[in-house]
Amino acid sequence: MLEIRNLHVAIEDGSKKILNGLDLTIHNGEVAAIMGPNGSGKSTLSYVIAGKPDYEILDGEILLDGENLLEMEADARAAAGVFLAFQYPLEIPGVATMTFLKAAMNAQSRARGEGELKTPDFMRRVKLGAEKLGIPQEMLRRGLNVGFSGGEKKRMEILQMALLEPSIGILDETDSGLDIDALKIVSEGVNALRSADRSFLVITHYQRLLNYIVPDTVHVMSKGRIVKTGGKELALELEANGYADYVSDVAA
Amino acid sequence: MASVTPLKTAAELSLLAQAEGSKSVRQNSFARYAAKGLPHRRVEAYHYTDIRALLKDAPAPAQKAGVAPTHFAFNEIDACVITLIDGQLTAVPTNPLAGVSMNISDEVPDDGLAARSVFPSDGDPIIALNAAFVHRTLRIVIDAGCAIEKPVLLRCITAGAVSAYSRVVVEVANGASMTLIECHECASGGLTNSVVEIAAGDDVSVEHIRVNLGDESATVLTSFGGRIGARSALTSGNFVTGGALSRHQVFLRFEGEGATATISGAALLKDRQQADTTLVVDHSVPECVSREHFAHVLDGEATGVFQGKIIVRPHAQKTDGKMMSRAVLLADGATMNNKPELEIFADDVQCGHGATVGALDDDLLFYLRARGLPKPEAEALMLQAFVGEALEMIAHDGMRERLEWLSETWLKARG
Secondary structure (H helix, E strand, O other), X not given: OEEEEEEXXXXXXXOOXXXXXXXXXXXXXXXXXXXXXXXXXXXXXXXXXXXXXXXXXXXXXXXXXXXXXXXXXXXXXXXXXXXXXXOOOOOEEEEEXXXXXXXXXXXXXXXXXXXXXXXXXXXXHHHHHHHHOOOOHHHHHOEEOOOXXXXXXXXXXXHHHHHHOOXXXXXXXXXXXXXXXXXXXXXXXXXXXXXXXXXXXXXXXXXXXXXXXXXXXXXXEEOOEEEEEEOOHHHHHHHHHOOHHHHHHHHO | OOOOOOOOOHHHHHHHHHHHOOOOOOHHHHHHHHOOOOOOOOOHHHOOOOHHHHOOOOOOEOOOOOOOOOOOOOOOOOOEEEEEEOOEOOOOOOOXXXXXXXXXXXXXXXXXXXXXXXXXXXXXXXXXXXXXXXXXXXXXXXXXXXXXXXXXXXXXXXOOOOEEEEEEEEEXXXXXXXXXXXXXXXXXXXXXXXXXXXXXXXXXXEEEEEEEOOOOOOEXXXXXXXXXXXXXXXXXXXXXXXXXXXXXXXXXXEOOOOOEEEEEEEEEEOOOOEEEEEEEEEEOOOOOEEEXXXXXXXXXXXXXXXXXXXXXXXXXXXXXXXXEEEEEEOOOOOEXXXXXXXXXXXXXXXXXXXXXXXXXXXHXXXXXXXXXXXXXXXXXXXXXXXXXXXXXXXXXXXXXXXXXXXHHHHHHHHO
C-alpha cells in the first residue's frame, strides 16, 4: 500500500512550490489514475515518489507498506518495490540493453539480500518478456534506448517493469508519443502485470489510455493537490467537460 | 641587454652530470636537448605539462637490468613477448615468428634530424634525451606480404628508481600486417623514456597499442612516430591508469595516398596524476583519412591534457580528418586541458574537431538509480560506456577486452 500524506514539495532552490499538501492512498492491487492539466504537478509527484534529487520536501510523508520512502535513496526505493516508467526514457550509448537489465536485476536482488540470477534464467526471462512486448532480440544487443523510436522506448520501460516486478508501478504519461497499436501493446503489457499484491499509479492527460488500462480509481490533480476522486467514470466526465471546473475551484 | 641564463633545476643538473660522466652518451643529441633544457610551460608543445617543474630529479640510468615484477597484466595475451628491463637490450629471439626478424642495432637514433624523420626537426627535448642516453636500438622487420597473427608485445620495465631509455624501430614492408603492443611498467621513482618508430610501407595494416601501468609516483615519457604508406591503415591506441606523470607524444605522417590513421586514447586518473597526450598528424599527401577519439576520466586532483594538431599540406586535397576529445570530471579538483588545432592549407578538405569537458549527467544517473543501481555502480556503468567509446577503436579483441577489464577494475576500486 502506498500512502502519501500532506506532501509539500518545491523545486530545489525553493523558488517554486509544486505540490501543496497532496494526499493519496493506493491499496494493494489497485490501479489508480491521476489526471490533470499541464503544470498541475503530476510528473513532479512521480519523480518525488521515485526519489529524484532535484526537489525539496517541505512537509509530509510517503509510505510504501509502512516504510518511509523519503528517507531512502532512489536505488533503495527501487529495491523496496518502486518502479517509475519514464515519460522520456534516457539513452545510454555504450551500455548494451542486456548488460543494463542484468545489472539492474542483480542490484535489486542484492539489495534485498537475495542471490544473483543465473545467466540462463536471466536470458530466458528477458527473452520471454521481450517476445510478449514485440521487442526484437536485436534491440536488446544495442545501447540502451539508443536509436529506439518513442514506442520502442516505452515498450522497453514496460519490459523493465515486468522483469523487476515492483510492488508499485508508476506510469508517467506512458501514452505520450504512442500510436494506437503501440498503445495497445503497452497496455496489454501492463495489464498482464496486474495482480492482487501489485498496484499502479497511471499518470495521463487523456482518457484514451484508461480504455485499455482500466483504473479502479481516478484522481484529479490541480495546483499540486488531489481535488477530486472517483471511479473510472470520472475519467469519461473529464474527457467530456475538461479540467476547467477543477482548476477554477482551486483558484477561487 | 645581457642574455638571461635560467638556473638549472635538480633534474637538469643530474642529466648534465650523467652526460659528462659517460662515454656512451651521444653528445650531439645531448646538445640538442641541452640547448633548451627540460621543456616548460612557455614552450608551446609543453604548455600544459611543465616537465621542468614536474620532474623533481632525473635518476641515473641503470647500469644493469633489475628484476621484472612477477605479475603482468597481459599474461593471457597470446603474443611474442620481448622484455626490456631498465632499457638494457642484450638478446632477442632469433626466430621469433615467421615473417618477423629482430636484431639489436648500434645505429644512431633519430632525434629529429634523420632523413624523413617524423619527429620535430627543431628538436623535441625528450626525444633528444632518449637519443642521447639509449644504449641500443631494437629493430624489428616484418617481411613483405606477411600477415603476423600474434602481436609483438614489448614489456618495458623500469624496475627501480632509475632512468630507462629504450628505442624500438619497426619496418613493416609492403602488404604486411602486424600488431605492436608496448606496455610500460615503471617502479616508484623511476623514469621511463621510450621511443617507438614504425615505418609502414604501402598496403600495410598496423595496430599499435601503448599502455602505461606505471607506479603512481613514476614518470613515463613515451614518443611514437609513424610513417604511413599508400592505402595503409594504422591504428594507435593509448591507455593510461599509471604514473604520476605520463606524457605520450604521437607524430604521424601520411606518405602515400588513400591511407587511414585511427588514433585513440583512454586515461583514468586519480589523486594528483597527470597524463598528457600530444598528437601531430601530418596530411602531406591527398586523400587520407584520420580519426581521433580521446576519453579522460579524472578524479581527485588529477589533470588530463590532450593536444591534437592536424596539418593539411597545400596539395593534400580530399583530406578527411575528425578529432574528438571528451573528459568527465569526477571531482572539483580535477582539471582537463584540451587544445585541438587544425592547420589547413588545402581548400577541398573535410576537417573537424570537438572537445567536451563535463560531469556525469544527473538525469542519466537518476534513471539508472531508479532501476536499483546504487550510485557507485551507476556511475561506473556510465564511465565504462564513456571509456568504451575510445577502447572500441582498438581492433585486437584480446587487448580491447583486457583494457576494458582494467577500466572496470579501476572504476570498482574507486568505489
